[in-house]
């Protein structure tokens with residue numbers, strides 16, 4: 001009788017340990033640090049699946065895009081693609097020390113560009129509290145490109161702290177502009193901050209490319225390099241879904257696995273009690 005009670009106690013101890021272990025595993029795996037190490041933290045500035053939040057003259061486009069439902073496009077000789085980041089969920093942004101800025105950019109004639117920058121604007125106004133990538137730093141080829149640059153106020157790739165010290169956590173807008181004597185076609189897709197920099201080869205970009213015929217859409221063109229002189233108050237309120245930290249499916253798998261093992265264990269014990277697993 002004593003032995004039987006000890007066995008039952010031992011069984012419940014084991015069962016309790018198993019549940020505790022599964023709980024601990026889930027807590028450890030779901031902690032931000034572990035999650036960041038495993039899958040990274042990504043703040044989607046814009047998926048470019050809508051032109052909402054972009055300046056006038058920047059249109060939604062599905063004739064050539066890489067991610068989601070489409071991208072945004074601007075056709076002109078002087079192009080300004082300006083985007084308000086007022087609605088970003090700042091709590092979801094990777095820490096400044098870990099943050100990389102990434103985007104997909106299409107340009108048809110990079111050789112015709114006379115001047116260009118990709119700016120992160122600390123106030124929403126160009127040349128004030130701004131960090132910007134030069135055209136040389138972006139190194140764009142004809143067609144789709146991928147840029148990935150560490151956000152860094154001391155990084156020589158960026159023209160840093162133009163008009164004041166840029167504060168990443170307080171970024172208000174971004175602007176990609178091109179000046180040219182010829183008409184350019186520029187597209188922008190999936191702009192993010194991430195702590196896990198990516199690498200895409202030209203073959204990767206080619207295989208990711210999606211598109212459909214232009215159809216009857218009439219594209220409007222931007223009247224000027226949008227954003228130049230545009231006051232912060234004029235920025236269209238951001239209406240995208242904002243940032244999302246990426247979720248780990250492995251958390252779910254580990255949790256389900258632990259529950260499954262517990263269930264098998266309980267079933268086995270019950271079966272043993274009922275004599276299903278009796279030794280012959």
Ligand SMILES: [Ca+2]
Nearest residue numbers: 047067068070
């Ligand atoms: Ca997209």
